[in-house]
Amino acid sequence: MRLITAFVLVLVSLVCSLTFADTPLPKLTEFKVKSSLDGTDQPSLVWAPTTATQRATPLFVFLHSWSGDYKQDNSKWQRQAIKRGWIYLHPNFRGRNDHPEACGSKLARQDIIDAIKSTREKYKVDESRVYLCGVSGGGHMAMLMAGHFPQQFTAVSAWVGISNLADWYRFHTKKGKPGRYAQMVQKSVGGVPGKSSAIDAQYKDRSPVFHVQNVKSLPIDINAGVNDGHTGSVPIAHSLKAFNVIAKSHGNELISETEMDELWKARKLSNPRDLDQKEDASYGRKILLRRISNKARVTIFDGGHESLPQAACEWLASHTRGN
Numbered sequence: 001m002r003l004i005t006a007f008v009l010v011l012v013s014l015v016c017s018l019t020f021a022d023t024p025l026p027k028l029t030e031f032k033v034k035s036s037l038d039g040t041d042q043p044s045l046v047w048a049p050t051t052a053t054q055r056a057t058p059l060f061v062f063l064h065s066w067s068g069d070y071k072q073d074n075s076k077w078q079r080q081a082i083k084r085g086w087i088y089l090h091p092n093f094r095g096r097n098d099h100p101e102a103c104g105s106k107l108a109r110q111d112i113i114d115a116i117k118s119t120r121e122k123y124k125v126d127e128s129r130v131y132l133c134g135v136s137g138g139g140h141m142a143m144l145m146a147g148h149f150p151q152q153f154t155a156v157s158a159w160v161g162i163s164n165l166a167d168w169y170r171f172h173t174k175k176g177k178p179g180r181y182a183q184m185v186q187k188s189v190g191g192v193p194g195k196s197s198a199i200d201a202q203y204k205d206r207s208p209v210f211h212v213q214n215v216k217s218l219p220i221d222i223n224a225g226v227n228d229g230h231t232g233s234v235p236i237a238h239s240l241k242a243f244n245v246i247a248k249s250h251g252n253e254l255i256s257e258t259e260m261d262e263l264w265k266a267r268k269l270s271n272p273r274d275l276d277q278k279e280d281a282s283y284g285r286k287i288l289l290r291r292i293s294n295k296a297r298v299t300i301f302d303g304g305h306e307s308l309p310q311a312a313c314e315w316l317a318s319h320t321r322g323n
Contacts, residue, residue: 058129066137103188104206147211225303232305
């Protein structure tokens with residue numbers, strides 16, 4: 001009898017989840033904000049619960065991917081916001097990463113801050129719960145924002161993000177010929193790595209690995225599928241090395257070069273720790289590595305160049321500023 005009851009509960013939960021996933025999403029509202037740096041009008045999309053003008057409401061800022069812009073379909077993330085009663089903000093931050101104003105530039109970073117400020121003026125944002133999240137190019141930008149503006153956010157979740165643009169340029173350059181992503185990087189920063197000190201300064205300014213040591217006590221969750229870089233575009237080393245910079249700033253143990261090499265080549269650890277093997281139901285995937293440094297966490301899971309919105313938002317929701 002208990003087994004039947006448990007089965008029925010699981011079935012009801014599954015049906016409810018599928019029904020929610022099939023429910024048409026409410027329309028996003030477009031608004032524009034004048035950049036506080038160059039005075040241009042910069043667009044964003046937003047959705048908010050009807051109560052958000054009267055009651056303190058968490059703000060969820062989701063960042064589009066490398067080749068996308070604010071009109072990119074990220075409905076699975078919007079669904080998470082709606083499900084949780086969060087304000088959903090989807091800024092443009094200069095669109096796809098193929099021109100100097102985009103790709104983590106100072107202008108792009110400020111656009112996100114400007115969009116958040118405008119949202120605060122329109123709605124009653126719960127200042128203890130301002131969340132930032134991004135995938136791929138959005139993961140790059142989420143880590144970069146965490147490093148440049150750690151005081152702006154309650155928690156940051158980054159998935160399969162690029163942490164070092166010069167390394168990524170080299171990864172996508174085969175036999176001296178830059179591929180599509182390498183060409184986009186080159187167009188964004190003005191040239192190839194090592195061409196000049198000015199260009200190298202641009203690579204450094206736009207690469208999270210040179211800034212994430214500033215997160216200090218900001219909760220940040222960095223994630224990647226172990227197959228990424230083999231079947232996807234961003235090798236897992238970008239996530240692991242970003243975490244190591246944070247761990248080093250905390251004075252904590254780093255992920256070893258041997259462990260990184262094993263994950264890259266064998267896609268598993270020969271000597272995993274207990275935390276590396278602990279099941280996480282929110283992921284629904286096998287965990288291959290998980291390490292924690294103060295309030296920072298990195299997870300390599302069985303997957304590819306992808307994200308797990310439910311897991312990301314569960315982790316974000318567990319954090320409140322001041323706690």
